[in-house]
Amino acid sequence: MYHQAVYDEPFIFEIRGRKTVKLPHENENFRLNIPEKMRRKSLNIGDREEFEVVRHFTRLSQMNFGVDLGFYPLGSCTMKYNPRLNEEIASYPGFRDIHPLQDEDDVQGALRLMYELGEDLKKITGMDAITLQPLAGSQGEFTGLSIVRAYFENRGELDQRTEVVVPDSAHGSNPASANMAGFKAIEIKSNKDGKVDFEEFKKYITKNTAAFMITNPNTLGIFEDNIKQMADYAHEMGALVYYDGANLNGIMGKTSPGKMGFDIVHLNLHKTFSTPHGGGGPGAGPVAVKEHLKDFLPVPIVTYEGGKYHLNYNVPKTIGKVANFYGNFSILVRAWAYIKLHGEEGLREACERAVLNSNYMSYKISKIMPVPGYRIKKHEFVASSHDEEGKLPKASDIAKHLINNGVHAPTIYFPLIVPEALMIEPTESATKEEMDRFIEILKDAINTPKEQLEKEPTNLKVGRIDDVDASRNPRPTYRVLMKANSKN
Amino acid sequence: MDNINDILKEMGLNSIDDLFSDIPPNLKISSMGLDAGLSEDEVRRKAMEYASMNKTITQYHSFLGFGAYNHYVPAIISAIISRGEFLTAYTPYQAEISQGIMQALWEYQSLMAELLDMDAVNSSNYDVSTALGEAIRMAVNITDKNEVLIPKFTHPFKKSVARLYARGSNINLVEYPFDESGKIDLEFLKNNVNENTAAVYVEYPNMFGIIDENVAAVKEIIGDQRIMIAGVNPIALGILTPPGELGADIAIGDGQVFGLGLNFGGPMLGIFGTRMEYIRKMPGKIMGVTKDSNGKLAFAMILQTREQHIRRERAVTNMTSNMGLMAVASAIYVSLLGESGLKKLGEINMGLTNNLIERIKDFGIDMPFQGSPVFNEFYMKLKVSKTYLNLAARKSRVIPGAILGQEFGFDTRKEVNMITNVTERNTKEDFDAFMEFLGKVI
Ligand SMILES: Cc1ncc(COP(=O)(O)O)c(C=O)c1O
Numbered sequence: 067m068y069h070q071a072v073y074d075e076p077f078i079f080e081i082r083g084r085k086t087v088k089l090p091h092e093n094e095n096f097r098l099n100i101p102e103k104m105r106r107k108s109l110n111i112g113d114r115e116e117f118e119v120v121r122h123f124t125r126l127s128q129m130n131f132g133v134d135l136g137f138y139p140l141g142s143c144t145m146k147y148n149p150r151l152n153e154e155i156a157s158y159p160g161f162r163d164i165h166p167l168q169d170e171d172d173v174q175g176a177l178r179l180m181y182e183l184g185e186d187l188k189k190i191t192g193m194d195a196i197t198l199q200p201l202a203g204s205q206g207e208f209t210g211l212s213i214v215r216a217y218f219e220n221r222g223e224l225d226q227r228t229e230v231v232v233p234d235s236a237h238g239s240n241p242a243s244a245n246m247a248g249f250k251a252i253e254i255k256s257n258k259d260g261k262v263d264f265e266e267f268k269k270y271i272t273k274n275t276a277a278f279m280i281t282n283p284n285t286l287g288i289f290e291d292n293i294k295q296m297a298d299y300a301h302e303m304g305a306l307v308y309y310d311g312a313n314l315n316g317i318m319g320k321t322s323p324g325k326m327g328f329d330i331v332h333l334n335l336h337k338t339f340s341t342p343h344g345g346g347g348p349g350a351g352p353v354a355v356k357e358h359l360k361d362f363l364p365v366p367i368v369t370y371e372g373g374k375y376h377l378n379y380n381v382p383k384t385i386g387k388v389a390n391f392y393g394n395f396s397i398l399v400r401a402w403a404y405i406k407l408h409g410e411e412g413l414r415e416a417c418e419r420a421v422l423n424s425n426y427m428s429y430k431i432s433k434i435m436p437v438p439g440y441r442i443k444k445h446e447f448v449a450s451s452h453d454e455e456g457k458l459p460k461a462s463d464i465a466k467h468l469i470n471n472g473v474h475a476p477t478i479y480f481p482l483i484v485p486e487a488l489m490i491e492p493t494e495s496a497t498k499e500e501m502d503r504f505i506e507i508l509k510d511a512i513n514t515p516k517e518q519l520e521k522e523p524t525n526l527k528v529g530r531i532d533d534v535d536a537s538r539n540p541r542p543t544y545r546v547l548m549k550a551n552s553k554n
Numbered sequence: 555m556d557n558i559n560d561i562l563k564e565m566g567l568n569s570i571d572d573l574f575s576d577i578p579p580n581l582k583i584s585s586m587g588l589d590a591g592l593s594e595d596e597v598r599r600k601a602m603e604y605a606s607m608n609k610t611i612t613q614y615h616s617f618l619g620f621g622a623y624n625h626y627v628p629a630i631i632s633a634i635i636s637r638g639e640f641l642t643a644y645t646p647y648q649a650e651i652s653q654g655i656m657q658a659l660w661e662y663q664s665l666m667a668e669l670l671d672m673d674a675v676n677s678s679n680y681d682v683s684t685a686l687g688e689a690i691r692m693a694v695n696i697t698d699k700n701e702v703l704i705p706k707f708t709h710p711f712k713k714s715v716a717r718l719y720a721r722g723s724n725i726n727l728v729e730y731p732f733d734e735s736g737k738i739d740l741e742f743l744k745n746n747v748n749e750n751t752a753a754v755y756v757e758y759p760n761m762f763g764i765i766d767e768n769v770a771a772v773k774e775i776i777g778d779q780r781i782m783i784a785g786v787n788p789i790a791l792g793i794l795t796p797p798g799e800l801g802a803d804i805a806i807g808d809g810q811v812f813g814l815g816l817n818f819g820g821p822m823l824g825i826f827g828t829r830m831e832y833i834r835k836m837p838g839k840i841m842g843v844t845k846d847s848n849g850k851l852a853f854a855m856i857l858q859t860r861e862q863h864i865r866r867e868r869a870v871t872n873m874t875s876n877m878g879l880m881a882v883a884s885a886i887y888v889s890l891l892g893e894s895g896l897k898k899l900g901e902i903n904m905g906l907t908n909n910l911i912e913r914i915k916d917f918g919i920d921m922p923f924q925g926s927p928v929f930n931e932f933y934m935k936l937k938v939s940k941t942y943l944n945l946a947a948r949k950s951r952v953i954p955g956a957i958l959g960q961e962f963g964f965d966t967r968k969e970v971n972m973i974t975n976v977t978e979r980n981t982k983e984d985f986d987a988f989m990e991f992l993g994k995v996i
Contacts, residue, residue: 070651078661078889085892087628089899090978096905099927101767104758104795106897111668113892120630123658123886127639130654134638143644151594153636156817160605165618166819167956168611169944175607176818189587201680201820202875204862212718238862242872246691248722251867289576320574321581336875344635345643345655346677346839346878348821386714390621390681390808391819403601409591418570422561425573429565442576469651477647480863498561521847527653528846536844536854540833542674544664547843 068472070526071128078114079544081122085113129527130345131474137500139427141446141477141489142237142285144315144337146416149407152341152400161399166391170376176395177375180368183402184352190405190413191311191331192324193354197363199393203312204239206332206351207279211247212385213330213355213362214277214306220362220383227276227305233262235285235481240310249276256483260286260439267296271303281310282326283317283444285481285489287424297327306330306359314338315493316421316444319414329356339401350397364388419494420445423501427492430505434512438484446491449476450484459511461486463519466530467511470523473504611816611953615987619931619975620956621709622819623811625789626979628890631813631883640882645839645875649854650846656853659878660841662885669791669888669896670805671798672827676838678877679824682808683712686755686785687719688826688837688871689804693753693781694725695870696835701726701750703743707761710961726750736760736923736933738768743775753781753804759790762923763907763931763973773801788812788825790929792896793904797827804828813887814880823880834860837871839878899978903930907976910985917996931975938995940966950991952984 132138138145155161164173184196200206211230218224230244234253241251254270257263261284271278278300282290290296297307309328315338323331335341336349343349355363365384366377377392408416421444428437428447435458436450451458459467465475465488477489492501511519523529541547562568574582592600611624618624635641639654646652646659663675679685690702704716706729720727730746733739738756747754754776756769773782784802786794789811797805809823828836834857842856862869891899907930911921920935936943940957947954955974958964964971 075657077657077664078885079664085894087890087892087895089895089902090626090981091902091906092898094902094905096901097908098793098901098904099908100793100904101765101927103767103770104765104927106791106793106795109668109792109893109896111665111888111893111896113894114889116628116630116890119886119890120634122889123634123882124637126654126658127634127637128654129657130639130643131648131651132638132640132642134642138644140644140647145642145644148642149594151597153641155598155601155605157632158601158605159610159612160602160608162815162817163610163612164608164818165611165616165624165816165953166622167618167620168609168953172609173818175604178607179601179604186588192583201684201877202873204872204874205680205684208722208872212722215722237874238864238866238869239872239874241867242862242865242869245867245869246719246722246872248724291576291578294578294581317577319583319586321577321583322586325581325583334875342641342879343644343875344879345640345652345882346645346659347680347875348877348880349875386718387683387711388715388718389820390683390711390715390822394820395818396821399601403597405588406592406597406600407594410586410588412591413586413588418573419558421573422558422570426561426565442573444576465648466650469648474651475648498557523650526650528650528848528850528852530847531649531852531854532844532846533649533854536842537856537858540674540830540840540856541843542660542663542833542840542856543667544661545667546673546830 068525072527073125073129075122075125077544078122079112081114081118082112083114083118086115136473137496137504138474139476139490139492140474141491142312144491144493146340146493147495148340148342149404151407152403155403156396156399161396174375177368179402180398181370181375183398184368186405187333187352188354190318190322191354192322193331194357195360195363196352196354197367198352198398199364199389200332200351200353201389201394202347202349203332203334203351204243205388206353207239207243208246209353209364209388210308210330210332211243211249213359215247216362216383216385217306217359218276226273229274229276231270231275231278233280233284235483237285237310237312240279260288261290262296264292264295268299271300271305275303275305277306277308279308279310281313283313286439286448287443287446288439289444293326312337313445315417318417320417329359335397335401340404341397341400348394348397350394416494423492423494423496427490427501431508434509446489448481448484449488449490450486451488452485459516459519461488464488464508464511466522467514467519468507470525471507473507614951614953615984616953617955617974617976617988618953620973621711622816623975623977624816624979625811625977627813627815628887630890631886634886635879635883640879646855653853656841658882658885660843660853662881663841665885665888666825666827669788669796670827671796672805673830674833674836675827676836676840678881679826679838680877681822681824682785682806683715685806685824685826686712686716689783689806690716690720690725690753691723692804692835692837693783694723696781696832697752699750699752700724701728702753702755703728703730703751704755705757705760706731709761735926736762736764737766737926740768740771740775747776751780753783755783755785757785759787759929759931762933763928764923764926765794765929770800787929790900793900803832809880809884812884814883821877821880823877823884833857835870837873838876902978906980907932910976913989914992917992930977931973934972934974936970936972936995938970939968940970943970943995946994947991950987952987952991954988954991
C-alpha cells in the first residue's frame, strides 16, 4: 500500500534560531545615507540556522509527488521523464554564470546553443522563423496573437479583424490570450465526434476573423483530419491560423504544424521537450512563424552572420519585447540537450510510444467507462465517468482514489465539453505494468462504495480538502492567517 | 513484460503505423531533417564545449547589473530545488498529494508579504516586466479608467513589455519625467493626474539606482480612487521602507536577486503583491490555508474562479504555468538569510556602492544626480565613445556597467551614459581594477 511521508511540519516563521549564513563583507562597517522616510523600521521573518532550513524544505519535498516518484498521466501536461542530464548541463558555470548584457563575443556558446535549438524547433514544426523569448505556453499564445494583431494593423485591417475563433474544447488560456491581445474570442462547437465540423467552421470564419486557433491533436486526443482544409479556407478568408503546441508530443515526426498549414506555433518546452515543470514552472514557450510573419517577432532574435552569433534587434515591424531578457535560458539549455540526445529517430519514437501507450489505455479503459470519440487516439484521450444510471463515481472521487494509491490523477473536468472528464496522458515514460496497475486502481475505484470513496484520501499528508472554505475565507499569507486566528 | 508487439497484439493491431492512420497521407512527413541522437556522454561533451565558449562573469571585475544582478547564491538552493519531488511535479492540481510544494509556495507568499508589507501575494508571475504589464491591466480593471503613468526612465526592456501588454488592452501609457535630482517630478504628477488616470507606476530604487523618497508623496497626490503600483528591488527591502507602508496598492519586483543566479537572464521571478481588498483582481495562482475533512490544517489553491481554466475569455490573466520552482528557491533564500541577514545584505550593497562613489569623486566625473542617495546602482556620464570605453574596459578586465543608448536618445559615439552596479560579490580587487580603468578613460 502507498504511504506518503507525513510530518507535522511547522511554518517557516515558527522555526527560529541563530543566523548562521555568512555574507561577504559581513564584518565591515558602512556609512549609509537612507532618507528617514525610506528607512525600514522592522521586518518580521525571524532568523534560523542553515541546517534547519534544509530540513524544513526537505521534509516538505517528501510530502510532494513528481515524475521521479511515479506514474503521472496528467492530461495536456505531458509529464514525461525529465532526463537528469538536462539538469547537469544547465548547471555548468559557462551557462549559469553569464550575464545577459555581456558582450556578444563573451557569450558565443550560449548564442550558438540558442541558435541550434531554434533551428531544430523550426525543423520539428516545419516553420521558417522563431523566437525563444516567451516564458511559458500561455505567454507564447499572447506573443503569437500580438503578432497577429501587428500583422493586421500593418495591413490596415485591424478595425475589421477583431475575432479569434477557438473550438469549445480549447484550453482556457486560448480565449484568455485572445482577450489579452485585444481580440474577442468566438467559440465554435465541436461535433459529436469531438472534432470541428468543416461546414460549421465555415460559418464562423468571416471577414472579421483575425485568427483561427486550435491544437491538433485536439484536447480530446483526436486528430483533426480536416485541418488542412480548414487552414486553407481561413487563409482564403484572409485570416491567420494559430497552432497551440501543447499537444505536439502526439504528432512529432509524423506531421508538423507547417505541413498542416499553420502560420504561427507556440511550443511548451516543459511538455514535449522534457524540461521539468517545477511544481508550476519555469517553462518556456517559443513561438515559430512562417516567412510572412517573421518581421513581427519580438526582439532580439538570434542570428548567425559573418561566422558569429548575434542578438539581432533589427526586426523591422517587431512587437517589441515580451520578457526581461531573452527567455528562460536555462530551460532552453535543457530542451537543447533533450533534442540532441534523442535526435530524429528518438523524437519520433517518443511520439510513437506515447501514442501507443495512450491507445492501449483508452482501449482498456473503454471497457470500464465511456471514452467518447474516435477509436484511434493520439498521445492522450478523455474518459467520461458519466453514465445514465449514475453508477460511476464522480471524476473527482476517482482522482482521490488514484492519488491515495500513489499514482497521480489525470486532469479532471477538462475539456469542458465532456461531463466528468478524465483526461489521461501516459506519455512515453510508462511501462505496460504501470498502465495496467493504473487501470486496476480505476476499476477498484468503480467498485468502491461511494461513501468510502468520499472519505479518501487516507494515505497522504492530509485528507479531502475543503476548497470552498479555502476560497470563501482567503488566507493567502501568514500575516492574514494570524489576524484571522486572533479574531477567533 | 513491457513489449511493444504484445501491446499491439492485445489491441488487435499489427504495427505502430496503424495508430497514425488518422493522419491524412498528404500531411505526413517522412523526416524532420534533424541529426541522429547522441549518447549521454556525447551530449555532455558538446554542452561542455559550448559552455567553455562563454566567458563567465566571474572571469571579470564585473559591475554589470541593470536588470540582472550578480548576487551570492547559497549552496542549499540547488540542493533543495533539484529534489525530484519538487523539480518534476506539475502545478499542484491534486492538493492532497502536493501539500509539500503548496506549503513552500504559501511560505513564499508569506515571506514576500512581510518584505512588501502586502497582505496578498501570488505564487509568482514570470518576471518583473510581465508583472508590470499585469499590474497595469489589473489597475485598469479595478478603476475602469484607462491611462497609466510610468517613469520615462524605466528599464527599456521592461517598458517595451509593459507597452505590449497595454496595447492589447487599449491602455494609454503616459511617461512622466524626473526632476534634476533624479527623483519623481511631483509637480508634473500633480498636473497630469486626471479623470482618466487609473494608476501611477513608481520605482525605488529607480532606474538610476536612486532611493527616491518622493515615492512617499505619490499616494496622497493620486488619491484612493487611483492605484499606486510600486516596483522595488526586493533585495533592498532589508533596509528600505516596504511599498505597503508607502501607500502602494500593488507591489512588484524581480526575485532573480534572491538566489536565482544569472543564467543569461532567465528564469527570473515576478513577485506580485496587493492589498487584500484587490485579491480577486490579482493574476496568478494563490495558495491558501484551509482545513481537510478531519479538521487538520491544509493548503489549497484559492480563488480559482479568477483563472483561465474556469473564466476563459474573462479570466484576469491567461497565465497558466508560472515560476513556481523559482518562488520556492527564493523562499529558501529569504528563510536562510532571515531578517538580520537581509538587513546586513542591504547595508553591504548600499555601503559598498557608496564606497566606490566616494573613490570616484576625485576624478571629477559627471554624475548627474550626485547627492541623491543610491542603493546599489549609480549613473555616470563619461566623455568618451562606447568603442573607446569598451577597449579600455577589456584591457583592465573590467565590465564597468550597462550603457544606455538610443532608446533614451543618447548618442554612444560621443559619450557614454552608464549604470554601474555593485553587489556583495564585488571585492577590493574589483574596486582597484575599476579605478585603474577609470584612470585610463579620463
Ligand atoms: C492545451 C494547452 N494549451 C496551453 C497551455 C498553457 O501552457 P503553459 O502552462 O505553459 O502556459 C496548456 C497547459 O497548461 C495546455 O494544456
